[in-house]
Amino acid sequence: MSGPAPKSGLRKGTERFLRAIGFSGRGLVIAVPTLWLLVFFLIPFLVVLKISVAEPMIARPPYSPLFVHGPDGWSLKYTFDNYAYLWQDSLYIKAYWSSVKIAFVSTVLTLMIGYPMAYYIARSEEPKRSLLLLLVVLPFWTSFLLRVYAWIGILKNKGLLNAVLMKIGIIDQPLVIMQTDIAVYIGIVYTYLPFMILPLYANLVKLDGSLLEASADLGARPLTTFLKITLPLSLPGILAGSMLVFIPAIGEFVIPALLGGPDTLMIGKVLWSEFFNNRDWPVASAVAIAMLVLLVIPVMLLRLANTKQEDLI
Amino acid sequence: MKKTLMMAAIATVSATTVMAEEEPVLNVYNWSDYIAEDTLAKFEEATGIKVNYDVYDSNEVLEAKMLTGNSGYDVVVPTSDFLQRQIAAGAYQPLDKSLLPNLANMDPDLMAGAAVYDPGNTYATIYMWGTTGIGYNVGDVAERLGEDYTVDSWSIIFDPEIVSKLSDCGVTMLDAPTEMIPAAMNYLGLDPRSTKPEDIEAGAALLEKVRPYIKYFHSSQYINDLANGDVCVSVGWSGDVFQAQARAEEADNGVEIGYVIPKEGALQWFDMMAIPADAPHPENAHKFINFIMDAQITADITNYVWYANANKASMPLVDVEITEDPGIFPTPEAKKRLWASVVYDARTDRLMTRAWTRIKTGQ
Incomplete structure (x- = not known):
């Protein structure tokens, strides 16, 4: 360990250097996330974009290069055939729709389950509240993959759920849940529930109790108070939670691959089969880019909704 | 140091x-x-x-x-x-x-x-x-097809009448188009190594016909599932089925697994x-x-x-x-009916995998 003196000297030097090249402290604060986005989002994105305009070939890597050195120097070689292909084959559009549908239904289910839970936690007194919050976060301590595998053990034909239901005599034939869309919904709702609860909780816990009292004093029933006060005020939490569930759920691969059936059509699985079964990296990349473009739209809508909300307040 | x-x-x-x-x-x-x-x-x-x-x-x-x-x-x-x-x-x-x-x-x-x-x-x-043949749960199959039914043919997978009787106990296929489609072509009496689009389409059509009775397409899951009795008929790789057999024996769970190279032939x-x-x-x-x-x-x-x-x-x-x-x-006689896999050109490959996606997802 070196002493503090050289460190602060170094820091001063760095500051002087940064100021010399026109960097303010504020710029520095923005620089870190900018750099992060550049390295972990923009560059990978450009790589995928590049592959998506290439042609597949038997080579290593299995696609044509973007820059070709010909007799008259370097030239660009690209094609939009892969994007055209996504339109020609109805599989991709159907897969996008099916993903959006599954993600949407899962989001609604997650919201319906998550909202009362978040509400209850926000209304609880300490130390119960902390304990409940801890319980929400606790599953993260186990690997996501293991938890999905655990669901296989619960849902399969000779699994825990069927064994229990048959033992107590509710059913006499095992329920077929594994390898169906229902299992996918269960998996997504289970996995993403904390992402719905936490932003909702953060929002609901800030709710001013005096507003509710005022509403009650003015004769509103609890339901009216909820619909007219609590729900509108918690809208940003609902939106944030929904986006946190909806966006990753669209591109989900692990859950439909492990719990879903072969006919569970989701874009993540289509992407996988383009990449691995078909060895068609360019089409797989085009699928990924198209998905990204589709996902940008809900994010933009969210931003728009948020700005409107702020304008209202 | x-x-x-x-x-x-x-x-x-x-x-x-x-x-x-x-x-x-x-x-x-x-x-x-x-x-x-x-x-x-x-x-x-x-x-x-x-x-x-x-x-x-x-x-x-x-x-x-x-x-x-x-x-x-x-x-x-x-x-x-x-x-x-x-x-x-x-x-x-x-x-x-x-x-x-x-x-x-x-x-x-x-x-x-x-x-x-x-x-x-x-x-x-x-x-x-x-070889790529058929692994099956002896008890489950006998229960549904009769004690004297002998599993020796691809018809247990490709004949809708037979496979439909087994779908409730779980029929699975490998997630490998270049193995499954030629097997279907072979069952139809076509050359399993054919690269003619119409032959491939015919094989794919047969697979689509039995698709409703297939529980899943996976290339390793069936080992455990056969062993545990979660599925009863799997198109699988010889040794993997034997491993399922060994695991069932080890678990002593009453599951008996058989493997057969169908009489019509199989992929080597x-x-x-x-x-x-x-x-x-x-x-x-x-x-x-x-x-x-x-x-x-x-x-x-x-x-x-x-x-x-x-x-x-x-x-x-x-x-x-x-x-x-x-x-x-395999016996020398069975060996004669084994076929080798084909390396397809890019176009046939896409035809094959696209047909496979259609079979699996119904799209």
Whole structure:
């Protein structure tokens, strides 16, 4: 360990250097996330974009290069055939729709389950509240993959759920849940529930109790108070939670691959089969880019909704 | 401590400047459940080379890594038809046969079979081979099709009338279009190695017809599921079905598993040991491949995984119940009806995989 003196000297030097090249402290604060986005989002994105305009070939890597050195120097070689292909084959559009549908239904289910839970936690007194919050976060301590595998053990034909239901005599034939869309919904709702609860909780816990009292004093029933006060005020939490569930759920691969059936059509699985079964990296990349473009739209809508909300307040 | 650091530094320098001894490490990427329990320990003991052993369950996953390059693996085990394409892509380096004296142990006929994909056996040698046939739960099938029904035909999968009676106990297929579609073509009396679009479409149409009765398409899940009684009929790889059989016996759960090479014939495949072009430890890789081709070592693996090997010298060391099992070492008559896989051109390949997506998803 070196002493503090050289460190602060170094820091001063760095500051002087940064100021010399026109960097303010504020710029520095923005620089870190900018750099992060550049390295972990923009560059990978450009790589995928590049592959998506290439042609597949038997080579290593299995696609044509973007820059070709010909007799008259370097030239660009690209094609939009892969994007055209996504339109020609109805599989991709159907897969996008099916993903959006599954993600949407899962989001609604997650919201319906998550909202009362978040509400209850926000209304609880300490130390119960902390304990409940801890319980929400606790599953993260186990690997996501293991938890999905655990669901296989619960849902399969000779699994825990069927064994229990048959033992107590509710059913006499095992329920077929594994390898169906229902299992996918269960998996997504289970996995993403904390992402719905936490932003909702953060929002609901800030709710001013005096507003509710005022509403009650003015004769509103609890339901009216909820619909007219609590729900509108918690809208940003609902939106944030929904986006946190909806966006990753669209591109989900692990859950439909492990719990879903072969006919569970989701874009993540289509992407996988383009990449691995078909060895068609360019089409797989085009699928990924198209998905990204589709996902940008809900994010933009969210931003728009948020700005409107702020304008209202 | 300092001394070791110094030594390490010197070692690194000499390794980079002079062609020195490779570090005693080997990275192997093999199929899951595909090696005897003590093979790696024995290799480490014999050579002092530490083995990092990773597994995969589909050729596609391996292929993606090979085509990306820089996988870091020294020995990989692709199936013959995948090997051929990956060789064409420049993914492998030729074997240095002077480092592989145990090649003399190999069965020349089977090596000639593998040479169809890799002329002159330049890039690879056979690890194990097998067939793609039918694994089934003896009790469940008898319960649904009658005690005297003999499972000996692809009709148990491809005849809607028969397979529909089994769908409630679980029928599964490999997630491998180049194995399933030719099997369907063969059942229809077409040449399973045909690349004519209309033949492929006919095979795909048959698969679509039985699709409603198929529980899932997966290339390794069925091992456990057969063993636990969660599924009852699986198109599967010979040794994997035998592993399911062994696991069921071990668990003593009353599940009895059978494997059959259907009378109409089946696909014969070879899993090949090869060294990636950019393998970091090619010398150790040769040592490993040679070690595996040792008669005793190969016999141990076959005795454990129940896959046939191509090692003539090991045969006396393999358990008699394995060498005499026609599901593992087919009879000469059954051998005549085995077919080899085809390497398809890009267009046929896409036709095949697109048909496969349509079969699986109904889209």
